[in-house]
Amino acid sequence: GAVVSQHPSWVICKSGTSVKIECRSLDFQATTMFWYRQFPKQSLMLMATSNEGSKATYEQGVEKDKFLINHASLTLSTLTVTSAHPEDSSFYICSAAGTGWTASTDTQYFGPGTRLTVL
Amino acid sequence: SQQGEEDPQALSIQEGENATMNCSYKTSINNLQWYRQNSGRGLVHLILIRSNEREKHSGRLRVTLDTSKKSSSLLITASRAADTASYFCATEGGTSYGKLTFGQGTILTVHP
Numbered sequence: 001g002a003v004v005s006q007h008p009s010w011v012i013c014k015s016g017t018s019v020k021i022e023c024r025s026l027d028f029q030a031t032t033m034f035w036y037r038q039f040p041k042q043s044l045m046l047m048a049t050s051n052e053g054s055k056a057t058y059e060q061g062v063e064k065d066k067f068l069i070n071h072a073s074l075t076l077s078t079l080t081v082t083s084a085h086p087e088d089s090s091f092y093i094c095s096a097a098g099t100g101w102t103a104s105t106d107t108q109y110f111g112p113g114t115r116l117t118v119l
Numbered sequence: 120s121q122q123g124e125e126d127p128q129a130l131s132i133q134e135g136e137n138a139t140m141n142c143s144y145k146t147s148i149n150n151l152q153w154y155r156q157n158s159g160r161g162l163v164h165l166i167l168i169r170s171n172e173r174e175k176h177s178g179r180l181r182v183t184l185d186t187s188k189k190s191s192s193l194l195i196t197a198s199r200a201a202d203t204a205s206y207f208c209a210t211e212g213g214t215s216y217g218k219l220t221f222g223q224g225t226i227l228t229v230h231p
Contacts, residue, residue: 006161032217034217034218034219036221042223043207043221043222043223043224044162044207044209044219044221045221046218046219046220049217049218091159093161093162095162095219097217101217106167107152107164107167108164108217108219109164110154110161110162110163110164111161112160112161113159113160113161115159
Protein backbone atom coordinates (compact mmCIF):
# COMPACT_ATOMS: atom_id res chain seq x y z
CA GLY A 1 0.00 0.00 0.00
CA ALA A 2 0.81 3.73 0.01
CA VAL A 3 2.14 3.99 -3.52
CA VAL A 4 2.82 7.33 -5.15
CA SER A 5 3.48 7.62 -8.86
CA GLN A 6 4.84 10.41 -10.97
CA HIS A 7 4.44 11.03 -14.65
CA PRO A 8 6.44 11.44 -16.71
CA SER A 9 9.54 9.83 -15.25
CA TRP A 10 11.68 11.96 -17.49
CA VAL A 11 11.08 14.79 -19.92
CA ILE A 12 13.21 16.82 -22.28
CA CYS A 13 11.85 20.11 -23.51
CA LYS A 14 12.95 23.23 -25.33
CA SER A 15 13.62 26.45 -23.50
CA GLY A 16 10.49 28.56 -23.21
CA THR A 17 8.02 25.73 -23.16
CA SER A 18 5.92 24.62 -20.19
CA VAL A 19 6.05 21.19 -18.67
CA LYS A 20 3.47 19.53 -16.44
CA ILE A 21 4.42 16.85 -13.94
CA GLU A 22 1.76 14.71 -12.27
CA CYS A 23 1.90 13.19 -8.83
CA ARG A 24 -0.71 10.58 -7.96
CA SER A 25 -1.46 8.64 -4.83
CA LEU A 26 -2.57 5.26 -6.16
CA ASP A 27 -4.13 3.55 -3.19
CA PHE A 28 -4.87 6.27 -0.69
CA GLN A 29 -6.28 9.75 -0.54
CA ALA A 30 -3.64 12.40 -0.12
CA THR A 31 -4.86 15.53 1.58
CA THR A 32 -1.39 17.04 1.51
CA MET A 33 1.30 16.76 -1.12
CA PHE A 34 4.78 18.20 -1.12
CA TRP A 35 6.99 19.08 -4.06
CA TYR A 36 10.79 18.94 -3.86
CA ARG A 37 13.58 19.53 -6.31
CA GLN A 38 16.98 17.96 -6.25
CA PHE A 39 20.05 19.05 -8.17
CA PRO A 40 22.66 16.44 -9.08
CA LYS A 41 24.47 15.08 -6.05
CA GLN A 42 22.63 17.44 -3.77
CA SER A 43 19.89 17.12 -1.23
CA LEU A 44 16.17 17.63 -1.66
CA MET A 45 14.83 21.13 -1.24
CA LEU A 46 11.16 21.64 -0.46
CA MET A 47 9.48 23.86 -3.03
CA ALA A 48 5.88 23.96 -1.91
CA THR A 49 3.14 22.31 0.08
CA SER A 50 -0.23 21.72 -1.50
CA ASN A 51 -3.46 20.86 0.21
CA GLU A 52 -6.41 19.53 -1.73
CA GLY A 53 -8.77 22.29 -2.73
CA SER A 54 -6.62 25.19 -1.63
CA LYS A 55 -3.71 27.22 -2.90
CA ALA A 56 -0.23 25.88 -2.50
CA THR A 57 2.15 27.35 0.04
CA TYR A 58 5.51 28.11 -1.49
CA GLU A 59 8.85 28.14 0.25
CA GLN A 60 10.88 31.29 0.33
CA GLY A 61 12.66 31.91 -2.92
CA VAL A 62 10.38 29.70 -5.03
CA GLU A 63 8.54 31.63 -7.71
CA LYS A 64 4.88 30.73 -7.59
CA ASP A 65 4.27 32.04 -11.09
CA LYS A 66 7.10 29.91 -12.38
CA PHE A 67 6.10 26.71 -10.63
CA LEU A 68 2.33 26.34 -10.74
CA ILE A 69 0.90 23.76 -8.40
CA ASN A 70 -2.62 22.42 -8.57
CA HIS A 71 -4.06 19.90 -6.12
CA ALA A 72 -7.51 19.49 -7.54
CA SER A 73 -8.34 16.08 -6.17
CA LEU A 74 -7.40 13.85 -3.28
CA THR A 75 -5.26 11.69 -5.54
CA LEU A 76 -3.63 14.13 -7.92
CA SER A 77 -1.34 17.11 -7.68
CA THR A 78 0.38 18.70 -10.65
CA LEU A 79 3.46 20.86 -10.94
CA THR A 80 3.76 22.97 -14.06
CA VAL A 81 7.11 24.53 -14.83
CA THR A 82 6.21 27.51 -16.96
CA SER A 83 8.52 28.96 -19.58
CA ALA A 84 11.20 26.49 -18.61
CA HIS A 85 14.86 27.42 -18.93
CA PRO A 86 18.01 25.32 -18.65
CA GLU A 87 18.47 26.34 -15.01
CA ASP A 88 15.14 24.63 -14.24
CA SER A 89 16.66 21.30 -15.21
CA SER A 90 16.45 19.18 -12.11
CA PHE A 91 14.95 16.11 -10.50
CA TYR A 92 11.48 16.86 -9.16
CA ILE A 93 10.04 14.62 -6.47
CA CYS A 94 6.64 14.70 -4.85
CA SER A 95 5.48 13.18 -1.62
CA ALA A 96 2.01 12.56 -0.28
CA ALA A 97 0.43 12.33 3.13
CA GLY A 98 -2.85 10.51 3.59
CA THR A 99 -6.07 11.43 5.31
CA GLY A 100 -5.60 11.37 9.03
CA TRP A 101 -1.87 11.80 8.67
CA THR A 102 -0.12 13.25 11.64
CA ALA A 103 3.15 14.97 10.76
CA SER A 104 4.78 14.22 14.07
CA THR A 105 4.30 10.49 13.85
CA ASP A 106 3.57 9.45 10.30
CA THR A 107 5.74 9.29 7.26
CA GLN A 108 5.14 10.79 3.87
CA TYR A 109 5.23 8.60 0.79
CA PHE A 110 7.51 9.66 -2.01
CA GLY A 111 7.09 9.32 -5.73
CA PRO A 112 9.89 8.00 -7.96
CA GLY A 113 10.74 11.45 -9.27
CA THR A 114 10.72 13.19 -12.65
CA ARG A 115 13.91 14.23 -14.35
CA LEU A 116 13.46 17.43 -16.32
CA THR A 117 16.03 18.52 -18.87
CA VAL A 118 15.54 21.86 -20.55
CA LEU A 119 17.58 22.40 -23.70
CA SER B 120 18.34 27.56 6.61
CA GLN B 121 19.37 24.05 5.76
CA GLN B 122 19.48 21.83 8.77
CA GLY B 123 20.51 18.28 8.83
CA GLU B 124 24.16 17.93 8.20
CA GLU B 125 25.43 14.47 7.64
CA ASP B 126 28.79 12.90 7.94
CA PRO B 127 30.59 11.38 6.41
CA GLN B 128 29.73 12.70 2.99
CA ALA B 129 30.93 9.46 1.50
CA LEU B 130 31.60 6.05 3.00
CA SER B 131 33.18 3.07 1.31
CA ILE B 132 33.16 -0.33 2.99
CA GLN B 133 33.36 -4.03 2.25
CA GLU B 134 30.38 -6.33 2.27
CA GLY B 135 29.70 -7.67 5.72
CA GLU B 136 31.03 -4.62 7.51
CA ASN B 137 28.86 -2.21 9.42
CA ALA B 138 28.15 1.30 8.15
CA THR B 139 27.45 4.22 10.45
CA MET B 140 26.15 7.56 9.26
CA ASN B 141 25.54 10.59 11.42
CA CYS B 142 23.14 13.49 11.15
CA SER B 143 23.05 16.73 13.10
CA TYR B 144 20.32 19.33 13.13
CA LYS B 145 19.78 22.75 14.59
CA THR B 146 16.21 23.33 15.67
CA SER B 147 13.66 21.41 17.71
CA ILE B 148 11.99 18.51 15.94
CA ASN B 149 8.97 16.25 16.20
CA ASN B 150 10.67 13.40 14.43
CA LEU B 151 13.69 12.49 12.37
CA GLN B 152 13.50 10.19 9.40
CA TRP B 153 16.05 8.32 7.35
CA TYR B 154 15.67 7.69 3.64
CA ARG B 155 17.62 5.81 1.01
CA GLN B 156 17.95 6.93 -2.59
CA ASN B 157 19.42 4.82 -5.32
CA SER B 158 21.06 6.79 -8.10
CA GLY B 159 18.50 8.73 -10.10
CA ARG B 160 15.60 7.21 -8.24
CA GLY B 161 13.02 8.30 -5.70
CA LEU B 162 13.29 8.02 -1.96
CA VAL B 163 12.67 4.91 0.06
CA HIS B 164 11.59 5.53 3.62
CA LEU B 165 13.69 3.54 6.08
CA ILE B 166 12.73 4.55 9.57
CA LEU B 167 11.07 7.30 11.57
CA ILE B 168 12.12 8.06 15.12
CA ARG B 169 10.07 10.40 17.27
CA SER B 170 11.60 13.05 19.46
CA ASN B 171 10.70 11.12 22.60
CA GLU B 172 12.40 7.96 21.37
CA ARG B 173 16.09 7.22 21.74
CA GLU B 174 16.60 4.13 19.65
CA LYS B 175 14.74 2.20 17.02
CA HIS B 176 15.46 -0.96 15.07
CA SER B 177 14.24 -2.27 11.77
CA GLY B 178 15.89 -5.38 10.42
CA ARG B 179 19.57 -4.56 9.91
CA LEU B 180 18.98 -0.90 10.65
CA ARG B 181 19.49 0.77 13.99
CA VAL B 182 18.75 4.43 14.50
CA THR B 183 19.57 6.48 17.56
CA LEU B 184 18.43 9.95 18.45
CA ASP B 185 20.02 12.28 20.97
CA THR B 186 17.88 15.39 21.23
CA SER B 187 20.25 17.00 23.72
CA LYS B 188 23.00 16.89 21.12
CA LYS B 189 20.60 17.34 18.22
CA SER B 190 22.05 14.37 16.46
CA SER B 191 21.07 11.00 15.09
CA SER B 192 22.92 8.03 13.72
CA LEU B 193 21.99 5.29 11.29
CA LEU B 194 23.77 1.97 11.61
CA ILE B 195 23.50 -0.64 8.89
CA THR B 196 24.81 -3.95 10.08
CA ALA B 197 26.25 -6.71 7.90
CA SER B 198 26.12 -4.50 4.84
CA ARG B 199 25.43 -5.87 1.38
CA ALA B 200 26.33 -4.59 -2.06
CA ALA B 201 22.63 -3.81 -2.52
CA ASP B 202 22.88 -1.27 0.30
CA THR B 203 24.93 0.96 -2.00
CA ALA B 204 22.94 4.20 -2.20
CA SER B 205 22.70 7.71 -0.83
CA TYR B 206 21.23 8.01 2.64
CA PHE B 207 19.47 11.14 3.84
CA CYS B 208 18.20 12.21 7.19
CA ALA B 209 15.21 14.52 7.30
CA THR B 210 13.73 16.40 10.20
CA GLU B 211 10.15 17.42 10.78
CA GLY B 212 9.04 19.80 13.43
CA GLY B 213 9.19 23.18 15.02
CA THR B 214 7.01 25.64 13.18
CA SER B 215 7.29 23.74 9.94
CA TYR B 216 4.46 21.27 10.40
CA GLY B 217 4.81 18.39 8.01
CA LYS B 218 7.69 19.91 6.10
CA LEU B 219 10.79 17.79 5.88
CA THR B 220 14.20 19.39 5.91
CA PHE B 221 16.77 17.10 4.39
CA GLY B 222 20.42 16.73 5.18
CA GLN B 223 23.08 16.69 2.51
CA GLY B 224 23.27 12.93 2.50
CA THR B 225 25.91 10.26 2.78
CA ILE B 226 26.93 8.28 -0.28
CA LEU B 227 27.48 4.70 0.81
CA THR B 228 29.37 2.28 -1.40
CA VAL B 229 29.50 -1.36 -0.36
CA HIS B 230 32.06 -3.38 -2.26
CA PRO B 231 31.30 -7.07 -2.84
